[in-house]
Amino acid sequence: MLLEIRRLTKRFGGVEAVADVDLSAESGSVLSLIGPNGAGKTTLVNCIAGQFLADGGVVGFRGEDITRLPPHERAKRGIARTFQGVRLFKGLSVLDNVLIGRHSRTRSDVVARIIPFGRADGAGDRDKAGELLHLVDLDSRHSELAGELSYGEQRRLEIARALAAEPSLLLLDEPAAGLNAAESARLRELVRALAGAGLAIVLIEHDVRLVMGVSERIAVLNFGRKIAEGTPREVQADPGVREAYLGVEDEAV
Amino acid sequence: MEAVGEFLRAYSTLFGGIGISCLLALSIWVTLYAGQLTLGNAAFMGVAAYTAALLTLKAQWPFPVALLAGAAAATALSLPLGLIVFRLRGVYLAIATLAFGEMVRIVILALPITGRGQGLNGIPPKTSVAAVAYVLARVRVSTLGRAWAAIREDELAAAANGIAVRRYTLAAFVIGAAVASWAGGLSAHQNFSIDPGQFGFSTAVQILVMAVVGGIPNVLGPLLGAALLTALPELLRFLREYRDIFQGAILILVIAYLPRGLITLFDLARTRRLMRIGQADVA
Ligand SMILES: Nc1ncnc2c1ncn2[C@@H]1O[C@H](COP(=O)(O)OP(=O)(O)OP(=O)(O)O)[C@@H](O)[C@H]1O
Ligand SMILES: [Mg+2]
Numbered sequence: 032m033l034l035e036i037r038r039l040t041k042r043f044g045g046v047e048a049v050a051d052v053d054l055s056a057e058s059g060s061v062l063s064l065i066g067p068n069g070a071g072k073t074t075l076v077n078c079i080a081g082q083f084l085a086d087g088g089v090v091g092f093r094g095e096d097i098t099r100l101p102p103h104e105r106a107k108r109g110i111a112r113t114f115q116g117v118r119l120f121k122g123l124s125v126l127d128n129v130l131i132g133r134h135s136r137t138r139s140d141v142v143a144r145i146i147p148f149g150r151a152d153g154a155g156d157r158d159k160a161g162e163l164l165h166l167v168d169l170d171s172r173h174s175e176l177a178g179e180l181s182y183g184e185q186r187r188l189e190i191a192r193a194l195a196a197e198p199s200l201l202l203l204d205e206p207a208a209g210l211n212a213a214e215s216a217r218l219r220e221l222v223r224a225l226a227g228a229g230l231a232i233v234l235i236e237h238d239v240r241l242v243m244g245v246s247e248r249i250a251v252l253n254f255g256r257k258i259a260e261g262t263p264r265e266v267q268a269d270p271g272v273r274e275a276y277l278g279v280e281d282e283a284v
Numbered sequence: 285m286e287a288v289g290e291f292l293r294a295y296s297t298l299f300g301g302i303g304i305s306c307l308l309a310l311s312i313w314v315t316l317y318a319g320q321l322t323l324g325n326a327a328f329m330g331v332a333a334y335t336a337a338l339l340t341l342k343a344q345w346p347f348p349v350a351l352l353a354g355a356a357a358a359t360a361l362s363l364p365l366g367l368i369v370f371r372l373r374g375v376y377l378a379i380a381t382l383a384f385g386e387m388v389r390i391v392i393l394a395l396p397i398t399g400r401g402q403g404l405n406g407i408p409p410k411t412s413v414a415a416v417a418y419v420l421a422r423v424r425v426s427t428l429g430r431a432w433a434a435i436r437e438d439e440l441a442a443a444a445n446g447i448a449v450r451r452y453t454l455a456a457f458v459i460g461a462a463v464a465s466w467a468g469g470l471s472a473h474q475n476f477s478i479d480p481g482q483f484g485f486s487t488a489v490q491i492l493v494m495a496v497v498g499g500i501p502n503v504l505g506p507l508l509g510a511a512l513l514t515a516l517p518e519l520l521r522f523l524r525e526y527r528d529i530f531q532g533a534i535l536i537l538v539i540a541y542l543p544r545g546l547i548t549l550f551d552l553a554r555t556r557r558l559m560r561i562g563q564a565d566v567a
Binding site (some may be wrong): 046 | 291419423425426427428430433434437438440441443444445446447448449495537546558560561563564
């Protein structure tokens with residue numbers, strides 16, 4: 032297992048946002064996290080990527096205990112993420128956003144830049160960034176500012192930036208929120224392609240159809256606790272899940 | 285002839301003053317570019333100036349050696365200070381660095397040094413300004429400058445993308461302190477006397493104003509701001525007494541109408557684009 036979480040707990044004041052959660056993710060497959068608003072999905076992802084430090088439990092990655100590591104160290108080890116609210120470097124160019132995403136794979140070129148006529152060769156990184164922008168259909172937008180992109184494009188750019196570090200685990204926090212049907216279908220293809228290429232993907236998503244179609248496994252959170260886990264079919268059939276979550280969705284459909 | 289000599293001396297002092305101002309504005313540019321508001325550079329300048337002056341006057345060290353030693357001492361001081369204050373963010377960081385400045389001022393208040401400076405033989409501020417501006421301009425487009433820009437735009441996202449935020453902001457702080465210290469050493473030998481008042485609160489603010497008025501997007505901004513705000517009151521004599529009012533007015537006008545600084549007059553299209561996405565006040 033690439034990612035192994037044991038008895039993870041995160042409290043805010045008296046509230047256990049994540050309580051005693053066990054979870055694992057393996058390379059080449061998609062694990063979806065679902066659950067009602069406030070269930071603790073984002074908090075769990077924050078504990079995996081390091082934005083929050085867990086109050087209890089262990090986060091293991093490639094067999095290493097990374098529970099106390101700061102986020103940049105986790106990024107270096109191969110954990111990348113997107114944010115629920117999209118957090119791009121809005122005032123920087125689309126290309127720069129992806130190049131920054133590559134930070135942990137890029138060698139410092141400060142000295143080469145300062146030496147007159149020194150050779151700062153960022154061509155490899157640039158090519159890689161170009162490929163990723165192609166992958167997310169932002170080919171012709173390199174020099175635009177990230178903040179100038181449409182919402183859907185910003186979401187795609189954020190995925191390209193996350194992929195730039197060549198991660199082995201990709202955490203996607205509601206990547207389909209605000210996308211139209213066509214964009215959502217495209218996202219689904221992309222997620223499958225990435226899993227096919229060997230990434231482990233943890234996907235937080237409210238769009239049930241997307242989740243059912245894209246995931247190998249689904250874990251259901253409610254009030255910080257994992258109330259079910261299994262294949263899409265098993266989870267769909269779970270009465271506790273229907274009550275806590277899917278039941279509400281059924282009515283809405 | 286006498287009048288011409290007088291004139292030249294006055295102007296060489298002015299140009300020396302502009303050079304020092306340029307270095308100071310560049311020194312705070314480094315941290316501002318990385319999105320950090322620190323106000324300790326006047327103090328680093330003071331520590332370097334006093335160290336260099338003491339070494340020349342009391343220990344009879346040759347000026348270049350004293351200058352280097354003073355700058356090195358002040359820069360060395362910035363590292364432990366940075367380690368302490370970079371737990372703080374935003375206005376708290378600014379206040380902590382200001383407090384450090386006050387401490388420095390009080391300490392050196394006890395050591396009044398006066399005497400004739402030795403002049404700036406061989407190392408005119410002009411050369412220093414050119415060298416520092418060149419290096420910083422190159423750093424800006426390097427991986428280091430890109431990481432600073434990322435931190436300025438969004439610290440949390442920068443960290444999630446593998447940037448060691450503390451280390452990079454600390455680097456900006458120390459590099460800025462080194463530049464300010466160099467300026468301090470030079471100024472000690474340019475002015476005929478130094479006193480702690482030169483390195484206090486008002487200088488700290490003055491440095492910030494020069495950089496902000498000029499603009500942070502690139503290193504030409506601080507150069508422009510420093511040159512303008514140092515030269516104008518001297519050239520327009522009648523403004524001298526109203527120097528503070530004059531600067532306040534410029535600052536307000538620039539912040540209101542050109543939030544990215546005067547230098548963006550040369551690139552208004554980009555400012556307009558940034559304004560449209562609500563990022564014009566960042567850099
Ligand atoms: N930084 C924080 N400080 C205090 N409480 C927080 C913080 N972040 C999350 N919480 C609380 O933790 C609980 C879980 O929130 P979380 O954002 O993880 O839910 P979620 O499952 O991602 O919900 P949503 O579907 O709305 O995104 C909520 O009660 C929330 O109010
Ligand atoms: Mg959430």
